[in-house]
Amino acid sequence: MTIRLCTFCMLMWCTSLLATDTDLASIDDSAIGKLMVYIQESDAELSATEAFKAFTQSQNNSSYIPQVINSSAISFGIGTKPIWLFISLHNSSNTPLKRNILVDNIWVDKLDFYFFKDSTITSRYQLGDAYPFKQRLVDSRLFVVPFEFPPGTTQVLIRVSTPDSISLPIYLLSDQQLTAKTEYHAYSYGLLYGAITALLIYNLILFFSLKDRRYLYYSVFLSFFLAMNFAYTGHGFRWLWPNNTTWQMWCGSSLILLFNISGLAFARQFLELKQHFPRLNRAILYLAVVALSLFTLTVLASSNITALFIAMSFTLLYPIIMVSLGLLSLKFGYQAAYYFLIGSISAAIGTFITALSVWGLIPFNEFTFRAVEIGMLLDAVLLALALAELVRESKLKKSVAESIALLDPLTGLYNRRGLYKKIAPIWDDFLARNQSVSAILLDIDKFKLLNDKYGHFLGDKVLEKISFIIKENARVADIAVRWGGEELLVVLPNTNISNAVSIAQRIRKQISQTEFELADNKVIVTASFGVAELLHETSVDELIKAADVQLYCAKNAGRNTVYAKHNTLAENQQA
Helix, strand or coil: CHHHHHHHHHHHHHHHHHCCCEEHHHCCCCCCHHHCEEEECCCCCCCHHHHHHHHHCHHHCCCCCCEECCCCCEEECCCCCCEEEEEEEEECCCCCEEEEEEECCCCCCEEEEEEEECCEEEEEEEECCCCCHHHCCCCCCCEEEEEEECCEEEEEEEEEECCCCEEECEEEECHHHHHHHHHHHHHHHHHHHHHHHHHHHHHHHHHHHHCCHHHHHHHHHHHHHHHHHHHHCCHHHHHCCCCCHHHHHHHHHHHHHHHHHHHHHHHHHHCCHHHHCHHHHHHHHHHHHHHHHHHHHHHHCCCHHHHHHHHHHHHHHHHHHHHHHHHHHHHCCCCCHHHHHHHHHHHHHHHHHHHHHHCCCCCCCHHHHHHHHHHHHHHHHHHHHHHHHHHHHHHHHHHHHHHHHCECCCCCCECHHHHHHHHHHHHHHHHHHCCCEEEEEEEECCHHHHHHHHCHHHHHHHHHHHHHHHHHHCCCCCEEEEEECCEEEEEEECCCHHHHHHHHHHHHHHHHCCEEEECCEEEECCEEEEEEECCCCCCHHHHHHHHHHHHHHHHHCCCCCEEECCHHHCCCCCC
C-alpha cells in the first residue's frame, strides 16, 4: 500500500512538472538541467513518439516514470543506458524567437534532437561523435542546434546515447550569448595552450643544449597533456581528424592513459627512482605495462566501455602515485621533490575533481570539468621550477666539484691545476702593468727520510702544519700551492723580491721552531726556500723555474735557508 501511494505521488508530481512550460524569454545563460526531466531506456530502444508519450502521458505509462534533474548539469556515469531528456518551452511573443541549444560536452556518440509542436515532430537533428564533423549544424567543437521557436509551446526531446560518461551542461543561448561563451572558451584555451606550449619548447631547448633526459621526459609529458586536452575538448575532431569517427571514439581514453603513463615516466626520471628506489621503479614500470596491455586487449575486443573504465581508473590512481613519490623522495632529502610534490598535489586535486565529475559522482560544471587544466597548469609551472632548481643544484655541485678539483685534499692548498686556473686571468695584466710578481718555492728537508723513519702519518701531519703556516703568512692575493710531493709554492702578486724574501724567512723560522710529537719522540723539521721575481720571464712556468733554481742552491748550501735570484738579497741564514 505504501509503495503504491509513493508511486502515485511521484507520478502526480512529475505530471505537474511536465504540465509547466518554461518561458523562453526568462531563461538566462545558465545551464538548464533543473528545468528538464528524463527517462532511461531499459533493454528496448524507444522511438521518439514513444518517449514523447512517456513524458506527456506518464500517468498512463508506469514503465517509464520521468525523473527530476536536481542539478544544472546532467551527469551520469560511464556505460549508462541511453536517456531521453524533455523540456517544454513557451514563446509568449507573436514572432519566432531564435535560440541556440548548446551541449557543452564533446564526448557523446549520438545526440538526437526532436522538436514537437502539437504532439507532432516538426524538426529532427542528429549530432554526435559517431558522425563526421561536417554533419554538424554549426562549425563548433561543441554541439549546437540553432532553432527558431515559433509562438506558443514547443517540446524538445533529446536522446543521449554513448558509452562515455554522460555529463551534459545544456544551455539555451541567444546568438550574442553563444558568441560570448565561444570567445571565453577560445581565450581561456588559447592561454592554456600558449603557456603549456611555451614550457614545452623551452624544455626541449634545454634538453638539446644540456643533454639532460629529464627535460625530454618533461617535454613528452607536456606533449601528451596537450594531445589529451586537444582530444577531449573537441579541438582535435574539429581541426585534425574531422572525418575519422573511429579515432574520435578511441582517442580520449587512449590519450588519457598515455598522458598518465608519460607522467609516471617523467617522475621515474626526475626523481631518479632507478638509483634511489629500484624496486619501486620496477613496480611502476610493471604497472604501466599492465595498464597498456589491458587497454590494448580492450581495443582489440572493441570494448570501448572497458577501455574507458581502465583509463579513468588509472587516472584516479595516477595522482595518488605521484603524490606518494614526491613525499617519499622529499623524506629522503631530495630537495627538488618539494616543487614536484606541490605540483603533484595541485594536479591530483584537479584530476580528482574532473574525474569525479565525469563519472557523475559530483556535479558537472565549467569548474569541475576544467579543474584538471587548472591543476595541470600549476603542476607544469611548479615542475618547471623544479627543473630550474635541478639546474641550480647541478651548477652548484659542478662549481663545488670544480673547486675541490683545484685543491689538494691533504693540505687544502691549490694543486697545479688550481694555480693555472687562478692565475691565468690575471697574468697578462701583470705583464701589461709591469707589476712585480715573486714566487717562493720551498722543499721540506729530508722529507723522504722522515717518512721512512716515522711513517707517512707523521709526514702528512708535517705537510698539513707547514701548509697552515703558509696560509697564516699569505695575504689575500697570494696563491699558495702544493706543487708536488713535499714541494710547496707561493705566488705573490705586487711583491718585489726583497719583500718576498722577508716572507720566506718568516715562514722558514716558524717551521724550524715547530715541534712534531710522535709517541715519545719530538721531531724538528726544516725547509729550504728558493725565491725569484718576475724580470725577463714571460710566463708563470718560467718564474717558478727561476725559483726552483734558487731552491736547488739553497739545498746545496746546507738546507734550512732562503736563496733568492740575487743571493745578496738573502743571506744564508739558518736558525
